[in-house]
Amino acid sequence: MATLHTKSAARAMMAPAVIVLLIWMIVPLAMTLYFSTLNYTLYNPFSTPFIGFENYTYFLQDPTFLAALANTLILVLGVLAITVIGGILIALLLDQEFYGVNIVRLLVIAPFFVMPTVAALVWKNMMMNPVYGVIGQFLQAIGLAPIDWMTELPLLSIIIIVAWQWLPFATLILLTALQSLSEDQKEAAEMDGAGALSIFWYITLPHMSRAITVVILIQTIFLLSIYAEILVTTQGGPGSQSTNITYLVAQQATSYGDIGAASAGGIVAVILANIVAIFLVRLIGKNLDA
Amino acid sequence: MARRVTKGRKIVTTVLAWFVGLVIFFPILWTFLTSFKTELQAISIPPVFVAFDWTLENYRTIQSQSNYLHFMLNSVYLSLGSTALGLIFAIPAAWAMAFSPTKRTKDVLLWMLSTKMLPAVGVLIPIYLLFVRFGLLDSRLGLIVVLFLINLPIIVWMLYTYFKEIPGEILEAARMDGAGLAKEITQVLAPMAVPGIASTILLNVILSWNEAFWTLNLTTSNAAPLTAFIASFSSPQGNFYAKLSAASMLAIAPILIVGWFSQKQLVRGLTFGAVK
Structure with a gap:
């Protein structure tokens, strides 16, 4: 096809986007890598001696880092478990015939459009506050003791808030996948005497497997970088109970002014994200017939 | 059914x-x-x-006490500005990739996608220091550029998947009928590309409006959008639930409405075409 008259025209059209992204990716990353080998603090920015891997050993031996690493993994896995299992169940439900499908769809999708700071503060104050929060009042109404979420269960609180934000995304994508499953296949299985459970296990679930993989990978990318929800609720505390790597690195730079250590932490975060990214890029690439 | x-x-x-x-x-x-x-x-x-x-x-209190309008206008500037900039760079790129693909098109697309996966903390420190150095901290311009760059891969991808659906035969037919290049673009291609571009704009406005890593770290007041305004409620004084609620509703209502209209495109945009 020759809609563009020459290949060089196509190249010229692509160049600006490629170049800005290349600069955006390489320059800051190279700087982070460079800073991570310096003893560089904002309190003494004029003397930044080279110290090799010392920032990495400092960062990796810091108990806060290990806690943050564990919290990051718990946060990602917890949110994934809730959103994927919940998303499958809700998608199955919304795929049925019922009155008001369109309105319920709007209700379910809504949290995805709520900005992180609003979601976190609404949950922290109006849902989870032990005295005035809706959950606390509900627990008291049924005779249970209210929970001080942010101090007793800080990480779980963050998981709940973030899962609430991402459940719509998982549901919407799984529902889209579900709706492309042909009814014939299910009917044929039904006629062969397959029960609802075995239809789900042998037909529906395999059909959704690719969408599930996409949900897991894309959410993981975003979940590794959770920041605002922590900043406006627990601020990583109490102690470092709800600090994840993203929050820890930002804190190292903005609160402690330790550019070197924060950079080393940033590089660690990049490596972690890359492990996921490799799988995701491969999966999407397989599906791309360019 | x-x-x-x-x-x-x-x-x-x-x-x-x-x-x-x-x-x-x-x-x-x-x-x-x-x-x-x-x-x-x-x-x-x-x-x-x-x-x-x-x-x-x-x-009324939200507007009179904390000048809500200032933050909302910043949100509007940032999301529209970064989206417009994104389109200027992405439309030609996506167009070229969709209509005159080469062996490397796929690699370029996947590479762009991989830049989206770079965690923000990996580049926060140099960007922050560069912003301080060049006086861009708390400036709308600086933030527009950052938001543009973080969303550019998604814009290119989304436009690419839409442009690919425009059949090439239509172009050839138009050319046979003697349409010149200008006519070809304005009368044949543009009308077919508009829906895809519109969906891309919607998704990108949503993503920029709700972005809460860079907007929180690179602004203080002058360029602060609604995400940062709402964050100021995290250290409250006195009773504030009703005011927090009003501020929250004002912050999410516009995007909730836009989002409800664009939910179908959302799937496509956020999964990079992997689920349609």
């Missing part, structure tokens, strides 16, 4: 689906209701649901 569903089952499903929908939506509904209460009603025990004296007082 070919299968017949009994009335009883449909009613059971309806009740269940509405219950789930309302539970998920409840925090937003509660925020909406609280925004019309007085501060005392907002923390009354037991809580009042709708039987309170509805007041617009909180909305």
Whole structure:
């Protein structure tokens, strides 16, 4: 096809986007890598001696880092478990015939459009506050003791808030996948005497497997970088109970002014994200017939 | 749907689906209701649901005390500015990749995608220092550029998947009919590309409006958008639930409406075409 008259025209059209992204990716990353080998603090920015891997050993031996690493993994896995299992169940439900499908769809999708700071503060104050929060009042109404979420269960609180934000995304994508499953296949299985459970296990679930993989990978990318929800609720505390790597690195730079250590932490975060990214890029690439 | 569903089952499903929908939506509904209460009603025990004296007082207070409009305009500038910049760079690129693909097109697309996966903290420090150095901290221009760059891969990808659906034969037919290049673009291609571009704009406005890593780290007041404005409620003084609710509703309402209209495109844009 020759809609563009020459290949060089196509190249010229692509160049600006490629170049800005290349600069955006390489320059800051190279700087982070460079800073991570310096003893560089904002309190003494004029003397930044080279110290090799010392920032990495400092960062990796810091108990806060290990806690943050564990919290990051718990946060990602917890949110994934809730959103994927919940998303499958809700998608199955919304795929049925019922009155008001369109309105319920709007209700379910809504949290995805709520900005992180609003979601976190609404949950922290109006849902989870032990005295005035809706959950606390509900627990008291049924005779249970209210929970001080942010101090007793800080990480779980963050998981709940973030899962609430991402459940719509998982549901919407799984529902889209579900709706492309042909009814014939299910009917044929039904006629062969397959029960609802075995239809789900042998037909529906395999059909959704690719969408599930996409949900897991894309959410993981975003979940590794959770920041605002922590900043406006627990601020990583109490102690470092709800600090994840993203929050820890930002804190190292903005609160402690330790550019070197924060950079080393940033590089660690990049490596972690890359492990996921490799799988995701491969999966999407397989599906791309360019 | 070919299968017949009994009335009883449909009613059971309806009740269940509405219950789930309302539970998920409840925090937003509660925020909406609280925004019309007085501060005392907002923390009354037991809580009042709708039987309170509805007041617009909180909305007035939000504007008069904290200049809500300033933050909202910043959100508008940032999301529209970064989207416009994104389109300028992405339309030609996506166009070239869709209509004159080469062996390397796929690699370029996947590479662009991989830049989206770079965690923000990996580049936060140099960007922050560069912003300080060049006086871009707390400036709208600096933030527009950052938001543009983080969303550019998504814009290119989305446009690419839409442009690919425009059949090439139409172009050839137009050319056979003697249409010049200008006519070809304005009368044949543009009308077919508009829906895809519109969806891309919507998704990108949503993503930029809600972005809360860079906007929180690179602004203080001058360029602060709504995400940062709402974050200021994290260290409150006195009763503030009703005011927080009003501010929250003002911050999310526009994007909630845009989002509801673009939910189908959302799947496509956020999965990079992997799920349609």
